[in-house]
Amino acid sequence: MSRSSACDVAFSCSCGTMRGHITAQGVASGTHAECFCHDCRAAQLYFGQPDPAPGPVEVLQTTPEDVIFDTGSEQLALMKLSHNGMLRWYAKCCNAPLATTARTPKFPFVGFIVKRIANSDALGPVLTRGFVPGPEGKQSHKGLHHAVLRLVTRVVRSRLTGRWKKTPFFDVESNIPVVMPIVLSQEQRVGLYD
Numbered sequence: 001m002s003r004s005s006a007c008d009v010a011f012s013c014s015c016g017t018m019r020g021h022i023t024a025q026g027v028a029s030g031t032h033a034e035c036f037c038h039d040c041r042a043a044q045l046y047f048g049q050p051d052p053a054p055g056p057v058e059v060l061q062t063t064p065e066d067v068i069f070d071t072g073s074e075q076l077a078l079m080k081l082s083h084n085g086m087l088r089w090y091a092k093c094c095n096a097p098l099a100t101t102a103r104t105p106k107f108p109f110v111g112f113i114v115k116r117i118a119n120s121d122a123l124g125p126v127l128t129r130g131f132v133p134g135p136e137g138k139q140s141h142k143g144l145h146h147a148v149l150r151l152v153t154r155v156v157r158s159r160l161t162g163r164w165k166k167t168p169f170f171d172v173e174s175n176i177p178v179v180m181p182i183v184l185s186q187e188q189r190v191g192l193y194d
Contacts, residue, residue: 009123011116013091013098018072022112026066029157031150032123033059033111036139037131039081040100042192043088046079046184047097049115054133059111060123061147063158064101064167067110073168078181081189087177089169105170108158109151 006028012019022030034056044052069076077092089099100111114120128143158164165172184192 007122009120010118011098011112012118013072013075013094013096013116015091015094015096017093018069018075018091018096018098020067020069020071020073022060022062022117023066023068026062027060027122029150029154030060030062030066030123031128031147032114032126033061033147034126034129035059035111035131036129036133038193039085042081042189043079043097043100045192046081046188047090047095049097056129058114058120058126059100060114060117061109061111061151063108063154063163064105064110064169065108065158065163065165067099067112067168069168076168076179078177078179080181080183081192083183085183087169087181099169101169104175105164105167105172106159106175108155108164108167110169 006024008021008024009027010021036056040057041053044057075091075093077090079088079090087101087103088097089101090097096116097113098116099113102109114123127146130141131139132142134140170177
């Protein structure tokens with residue numbers, strides 16, 4: 001898929017109460033990625049999703065301002081695996097995981113769950129794979145240069161243009177999330193990492 005042929009892609013939660021789209025710019029500048037990390041798997045398990053292991057969680061890395069909620073935004077909810085963990089957004093109506101963001105709007109990053117996107121073919125091929133398991137418990141990253149270059153380009157563009165302030169996930173005046181997060185206790189996390 002070329003950048004010029006990118007188009008908006010629709011998304012929804014599992015029950016359809018929450019619907020929206022990712023803009024064509026968000027798709028074109030985004031990175032289609034697979035993540036094998038323990039936290040992404042743990043989050044899927046917390047939300048009652050099928051265990052992705054030994055496979056990855058597939059995400060579109062883009063900027064928050066390119067995620068538009070058309071209906072059901074009042075269903076937006078938030079979880080953190082730990083006090084210092086990334087923000088994991090979901091639809092409380094059906095417990096469907098949606099996206100992961102940084103803890104501050106000043107770092108405009110979102111990893112949107114591809115499973116929520118109606119036409120994932122529009123995202124193009126997977127360009128990078130993170131935390132790929134290998135022999136003896138070692139992990140590797142494949143195509144990391146794609147992710148880093150695109151991430152830096154998106155963040156710089158978003159910050160310079162001021163578009164980062166159009167995030168649906170934060171109140172930018174206070175730099176706090178639009179909803180209060182549930183923070184899992186150590187006891188809650190234990191079973192998710194088995």
